[in-house]
Amino acid sequence: MKLFTLGPVEMYDRTFEIAKKQVPYFRTPEFSEVVLECERLLKKLAGAREDDKVVFLTCSGTGAMEATVLNCFGENDKLLVIDGGSFGHRFAQICEIHGVEHDVIKVPYGKALTREQVWEHDGKGYTGLLVNIDETSTGQLYDINMLSEFCKRNGMLFVVDAISSFLADPIDMKAHGIDALIFSSQKSLALAPGLSIVILSGRMYTERVEGKKAKTMYFDFNSHIENGKRGQTPFTPAVRLIYELQDMLRYVDEMGLEAKLAHMKKVAEDFRSRLDGTGLTLPDYPLSNAVTPLYFPDGNAYEVYETLKKEYDVFVTPNGGDLAKTVIRVGHLGNHTVEDNIMLIELFKKVLDK
């Protein structure tokens, strides 16, 4: 089996070495040390500032998105949401559910988000911006520098869901002025699903979280941050995933963030460079190193997904709805090399030749 999916992704053998062991009891100083080491390494890899806060949540990425809105925004806010696919749209739905005023910037399918679209909202009293920096449903990587500049000039809080982009594309909380960074275990960290992380800026914490009562017990950032001081969580965490996270963060840290990102870039660009002769094409908008969306002019995308799955035990990521026939996404996250690209391109040629 080989996964070119977007979570779970192809895992590393070192993770299985941890997963196959008894999960320890966790209300101990030893486990606290593991959590605190994860916190330190996550802050380093995310370019976080010293007073930034790390929250470990046992939930999917959507849970972490909702937790962030619930804890950080309320009835006095007016937010801007980049809605260029199903994940951006989800941020808008979350604001809707919790009665947080918001406007959306719709990015039409196949088009890049432009500076003009964003600047139209300049000076209009928005208090925060919510974006899935790699809109995983389309693979579009939005311009983080442009969005960062816009937030800074408007004094807005900048919330970046980097679920598929963290450790795949360059993201730096300090340099980009990010106030909440969200990601999950099953993407570039290549662990099993079930753990999500939110890193809050010192500003977000002091202005929006500290001393406030959020309308949630499970997702209450204050109790997480309070327990986090001693390396614990208010409720039983995904203990096994936290041990796997410690190991993966050590691995990435030893490799170095630059080397990790360079590898991701190499694999993604290598894959895209091999498409000649397949008949498959790329979109025009900027792409994340996490995923390559491929256009199938003959409308046989879903059939190709199924053939790869059934005949070769190789999984690419199908699309739903209108795009099911014309687009599949090839994930590059996790344990991937150029050799995997060569294999997959060969399979595409074989299957499309049939």
Add this chain to the structure above:
Amino acid sequence: MKLFTLGPVEMYDRTFEIAKKQVPYFRTPEFSEVVLECERLLKKLAGAREDDKVVFLTCSGTGAMEATVLNCFGENDKLLVIDGGSFGHRFAQICEIHGVEHDVIKVPYGKALTREQVWEHDGKGYTGLLVNIDETSTGQLYDINMLSEFCKRNGMLFVVDAISSFLADPIDMKAHGIDALIFSSQKSLALAPGLSIVILSGRMYTERVEGKKAKTMYFDFNSHIENGKRGQTPFTPAVRLIYELQDMLRYVDEMGLEAKLAHMKKVAEDFRSRLDGTGLTLPDYPLSNAVTPLYFPDGNAYEVYETLKKEYDVFVTPNGGDLAKTVIRVGHLGNHTVEDNIMLIELFKKVLDK
């Protein structure tokens, strides 16, 4: 290492065989089959009715408790909460946070919940009762037949958090008229933490959930139940845990529920029968098969916990707060036999003799 803790607990080798494998892509008919089999076996083991609904949540037990209150109750309710320890108290706090009117029945530490305490609230317009049927912080097993009778005569919805009691004590959704049953992966199922399950009665679903909009996206039971029809979840689930769950449910089902409960009862009673000569004593209230709370008359409970941990790599469950010095809890959940009891009792004698 040997765990007599209350989650994570001592796991089975068969679980490690699954945990050490690549986590598969899950938006497939094959994974749907796994989820649907889990649903079928869970309903069977819980004594659920055919139209009961199973919700798989990626969260801790507290998340599932909060999700149940959020989806099933609101401003027209008046709930009764059994508060006999930190978990019962948590239900009251959740009602507080979400503005659900409620009264608590306080069970003083060391005392059994009485029929009189409950019947005082008879005929007073309560719409539901929330209970942690084994209050895990004290090990008290409340009388489910008595609470069930009270709910039936008052037409109340009966919410049973059976987090440590499911597959340890007899619980039958139909016989006990349970409207929501809550439990998690890291207790008697002996899996890693990170997956919680809520089973709703047909009545709870049609009266309280169907067609209603809960103020939550992540915990919205309607979207879970809708996706559940095809064996899927609205958001990325704890895929690895669901494979482990399938395996564990098959194991328990092959053994038979009666045999599983008889084994749990045997291990718990055997442990309690061996305390003579240790100087340790049991509380007077009824106990769950999940856990034995032990009273240390010399006030050295926490020291014993630490000695067992440091010198023998054996973990019992310490208490916090006022009870830290006088009480520890010995968990029997997971892969335990009478031999483990003999070993632990020997260690107690050795350590207490020092």
